[in-house]
Amino acid sequence: MSRCKEIQDLLQAEYFDRESGPKEEQSVQEHLKQCSACGTLEKKLQAQRLLFQGAKPKPVPAHLWGNIRDAIIAQRLEEETPVPGILERLKNLVFLRRPAMVLAASVFSVVLVVAALVNANLQNQSALRKLSAAEGIAGYSLSAKNGYTIDDLGTGIEEYFL
């Protein structure tokens, strides 16, 4: 039985693949003449091999070389394009024209100028209002000093006729 196991090990590998030495080959052949179980295994293995022998190689698709050649050329082009150094990348970062950045900077500058102008205008108006209010009070005080009693300051029109 252990002899059968030994022979079946060889049958399923070296002997079957013609990788065994002449001594092993001879001992397997002698055993196969006497043992029907190992002989059956050999026949099954031969039948299995027939399945593989029927497997014909498929032709390689014709377009495949074209795809590979294109991929190689693309890779070469990529390798040939020089990689910019640190200084060049820094220069590009600072000086490279970026339309969106330029537009944003222009809009921001315009907004700053307009905001400054509006602010200055508002401050002027406020100063003028304070000045006219001070002049009005001074005017009323002057009238009181001249003997007039003002009970009702009234509206602007009334003040005009007074």
Add this chain to the structure above:
Amino acid sequence: MNDIAPDILERSAAGNLDAFEEIYKATSSFVYNVALRVTRNSANAEEVTQDVFMKIYRNLKSFGFRSSFKTWVYRITVNTAINHYRKSGKEERSRVDYDNVIETLPDNRPETAIEQSDSQARLNALLDRLSPEHKTCLILREIEGLSYAEIAGALNIPLNTVRTRLKRARQALLAEAERRPDEPV
């Protein structure tokens, strides 16, 4: 796989595309057919073949000719095909490749041709039951006719492991073949 002259390898390593085409012509049938047997899908086999040749092109300069070029190509092919097979989902693996099926069908379908195409379908189904390692070993031996030493070099495994894998793969195939078609796996 045909042998490749050293000057073709050297010119290819220097970037000569015509010389690289010679390498492609000599090795593409092996690469594509092993990829097709392992992935069982023509689109995947094309992808694997392209990957293999890009790897060969990129690494030819550093190859150094320390080992056989053929063994190197075997190894790249087997590794790329097995990795691709593992990455592809289970669903994709079980999908029927209609291009492949149509190619195997004979035009006038005489009886012997039908039997042949049936036996191929059966072989593919049996191979699918094996692990990628056992399947690859068997494909390299039975279909590509590599020796044990060449298989050991291609898979980067000891000779004894080649022997054990082939034995186990054959045992598994016999067990599968004896199983009745309606019997659950």
